[in-house]
Amino acid sequence: MENPMRPTFLTAAVLAAFALPAHADTIIDRANGYTLTAAGQLQRFSSLAFDDLGRVVAVGSEAETAAALPRAEHIDVQGKTLLPGLIDAHGHVFELGEIASGVELYSPTSLPGAVKAVADFARAHPKNAWIIGFGWNQEIWKLGRFPTAAELDMVVRDRPVLLHRVDGHAIWVNTKALEMAGVTRETADPAGGKIERDASGKPTGVLVDAAMELVNKVVPLPTPAEARATLDVALAQLSKVGLTSVHDAGIKVVQDDIYRDYADHGKLTTRVYAMIGDTTADFDELSKDGPLKSYANDVYALAAVKLYSDGALGSRGAALLAPYSDMPSTKGLLFYPDAEMRAKMSKAMKAGYQVNIHAIGDAGNHQILDAYAQLIPQYKNVELRHRIEHAQVVTLEDIPRFKQLGIIPSMQPTHATSDQNMAEQRVGHERIKGAYAWRTFLDQGSKIACGSDFPIESPNPFEGLHAAVTRQNNANVPVGGWYKNQAMTMTEAFRCFTLDAAWAAHQEKVIGSLEPGKWADFIVVDRDIFKISPEQLGKTQVLQTWMGGKRVYKK
Structure with a gap:
């Protein structure tokens, strides 16, 4: 049955036209500008001109842009570096926003530290029905094993606890959560999943891959208001780190409805190329009209399917x-x-x-x-x-x-x-x-289409550029890089976070570089990423983020 809440293409276009504020023709002057040509070659410029619709008109010298738009407003960026907006080709937008409301487990360097973080969060949030957290990694704790439900039971027994591993492919839960999900020694491992057990067959508190759904299915879904608040948090983070487009790797009907609503009302401050999660019921609903290749001035698209x-x-x-x-x-x-x-792949391909x-x-x-x-x-x-x-x-x-x-x-x-x-x-x-x-x-x-897989990794694309060029972590370890023979050049890394990421979404003609006719998606940063030491790339700060000729972030 057609979803009456989902606007038609005509309605969406009309709403978007009213929702987006008017722009003036604009020229950015005195820029230390870098972009890529259609062939992927690095190009320098000092001035960028875009029209009142937010599309690039000219890129070059100040004289050239002034001639192209003689009545434009001028903005002087005082020699700061200007780049095309960066693109993350693989992330999870709503999950990025959810982290802000849960237990942060990326920082603890030991099992006792993680357990203490859970205890502190539970004490500070007595009304939370579930204690949800993100980011634990037993490898950093050097346990030589997975953590257990018993270790969580020591600090939280009365409420269910569910903690996502750093890679998103395992959960660590307490006994209360196992009981609510009905997971016992008699519960069989599902296809594609594993319940970690002790020698007697009793579940120990970690569920891997498809087994996670045994507990996930009993976690209450967020309310519409909570989901929108989550998206707001995520969009703010994405603009702050200079991402003007992201590929959301696996969404459902509820997220699609929210994305379209935000696009209709000019609230998507980062473009989203979304993938439908799996070819089951959500795909059946979302694919009724075929792939959505562009929506609301290329702000949203739903033309791909994500499988595992x-x-x-x-x-x-x-x-x-x-x-x-x-x-x-x-x-x-x-x-x-x-x-x-x-069969899953065939179903998606058959639908285009x-x-x-x-x-x-x-x-x-x-x-x-x-x-x-x-x-x-x-x-x-x-x-x-x-x-x-x-x-x-x-x-x-x-x-x-x-x-x-x-x-x-x-x-x-x-x-x-x-x-x-x-x-x-x-x-x-x-x-x-x-x-x-x-x-x-x-x-x-x-x-290569580059991304981060946020929130599993930081959404900051400059950390991704740093890793691509140095093969080192944020602490510049190891010295000389890990298997440095597989590193990219700076231009290759820049290209895989811009033009080639756009190409992977069939969007290379509208975003990914600053060329006439494309959207004016760009960022202003505090250093010249092509001249600094590669070890400093991850420290780059975004000063301004613009999407479609509209500034959406300023430091």
């Missing part, structure tokens, strides 16, 4: 072709048998959607490449630019298949620098040669 082949490396849910080097009893988890995965699939382990990537090899010729749709999200551990034999099949590797530079503390332990010296292999992909001619 496997889990994550940190929780050993990523599917490997051979056993884990540090746990030979497991190869990880493929979420679906080959035939079922192909770009298919973007999470694959971290070499078995996960191999399964998806095999499926693409069968389905792309069948549907003759290589032009949809299908993607593999993460492409994290890939056999050296499979990497060339990305180029051969026209598959975009959508990769997150900070995953490499975050995972350096455990990745080689997980896969060993040989398999690491095809892991986080940006240089290998670039040298074969693949276009």
Whole structure:
């Protein structure tokens, strides 16, 4: 049944026209400007002109822009560096906003510190029915094991506690949460998931991948007001770090309704290219009219589907072709048998959607490449630019298949620098040669779409640029970089966070660089990222963010 709350295309366009404030023709002067040409070459400029609709008219010298728009208002940025707005090709927008309202577990460096953070939060929020948190990582705590429900029970027994692992592929819960979800020793592991258990078979409090849904399904959904407040928090963060466009990797009907409403009323301060999460009921509802390629002046699009082949490396849910080097009893988890995965992909392709699939382990990537090899010729749709999200551990034999099949590797530079503390332990010296292999992909001619996977990593794209160029974490460790032979050049990193990220969303003709006819999405920053030491990239501060010729953030 048609959703009566979702506006038609005509209604949306009319509303957007009234909602967006009027612009004046504007020229930005005295800029230390950098952009990319359509061919991806770096171009310098000192002045940028855009019209009252928010589209670029001219890029070049001050004389050239003044001639193009002789009656424009002028803004002097006093020699500051001006760049195209940066694009994150893989994030989770609502989840980014949710973190602000939960237990922050990224900071604790030990299990006792994490337990104390939960206790402090519970004490400060006595009315919260559930204690929700984000960011724990047993690898940093050097436990050699997962944490347990018993350790949470010591500080919270009367309310359910649910804590998301840093990679989003495992949850740590207390006994109350297990009881509310009905998870017992008799509960079977679901396909594509695992319940961690003790020697007697009793659940210990950690659920991996598909098993997370056993508890997630009993967590109350946010109210519409809470969801909008969450989005407001996320949008403010994205503008602050200079992101003018993001690809939201997996949404449902409720998020689509909110995005369209925000687009209609001029409240989306970052463009969103959304992917429908899975091909189940939400897809059936959202795909009734086919892919939504552009909405409200390219502010929103819903033209892709997000699927999962496997889990994550940190929780050993990523599917490997051979056993884990540090746990030979497991190869990880493929979420679906080959035939079922192909059926999901086929359903999305048949409806005309770009298919973007999470694959971290070499078995996960191999399964998806095999499926693409069968389905792309069948549907003759290589032009949809299908993607593999993460492409994290890939056999050296499979990497060339990305180029051969026209598959975009959508990769997150900070995953490499975050995972350096455990990745080689997980896969060993040989398999690491095809892991986080940006240089290998670039040298074969693949276009990499860069992102962060926020909130699993920071949404700050300058931290991503830093990781891409140095192969170091924010503390510039290790000295010389981790497998530095796979690093990008500065221009390559800039391109994968701008033009190539736009290309991965079929938006390279409207955003991704500052060229006449494209939207005036740009940022002003406090340093010249092409001249500073690469080790300083992550410290770059955004001074202004503009989207469609409208300033949406000022420091």
